[in-house]
Amino acid sequence: MSKNWEEFLAPYKQAVNELKVKLKGIREQFEKADDHTPVEFVTGRVKPIPSILDKAKRKQIAMNRLQEEMHDIAGVRVMCQFVEDINKVIHHLRGRKDFDIVEERDYVTNQKESGYRSYHVVVQYPVQTIMGEQMLLVEIQIRTLAMNFWATIEHSLNYKYNKNIPEEVQKRLQRAAIAASKLDDEMSEIRVEIKEAQKVFMQKKENEKKKAEN
Secondary structure (H helix, E strand, O other): OHHHHHHHHHHHHHHHHHHHHHHHHHHHHHHHOOOOOOOOEEEEEEOOHHHHHHHHHHHOOOHHHHHHHOOOOEEEEEEEOOHHHHHHHHHHHHHOOOOEEEEEEEOOOOOOOOOOOOEEEEEEEEEEEOOEEEEEEEEEEEEEHHHHHHHHHHHHHHHHOOOOOOHHHHHHHHHHHHHHHHHHHHHHHOHHHHHHHHHHHHHHHHHHHHHHHO
């Protein structure tokens, strides 16, 4: 396997690129419909080889079983403004015909002890290659901007401390998680006003663009 990583990971890179384009299309379609889009932006990545090896060792996954048993070699992240948008994205994913959902994990309603919040959807996605179709597992994470900020910091600290974050830092992270959750709650309370303000702002930009073109 170690000699063929580039060949092994190529379809995963293709899957990430295709899904990023497709999920970004949700935002564009809502914007064209002059409606609030539940998608703020979309990112994606293929897991680095050292991370794959480390997880395979921890989870006792054989190298010849990576494609079947490791769900997050390919990962796509959908960022939302409001917690309510997460459900809209999930509803959209459930209705799509270009992949099958094989697992859902709700860490928004049932956040982890650390304070981590996010909604994970594992899909089986068909990638067309010159060797034929490959069915790959891809993990799609849906979260708010506040959730993502917290999760990014926790990930960096886990990397720094080799997943053994000092107790005092863990306590501060948990307090930060509570603050992030409260921020999401407050944004939800005034989301109607925020949506209206954003709509006015976008209309103003569009008018300015038309004036500049004329």
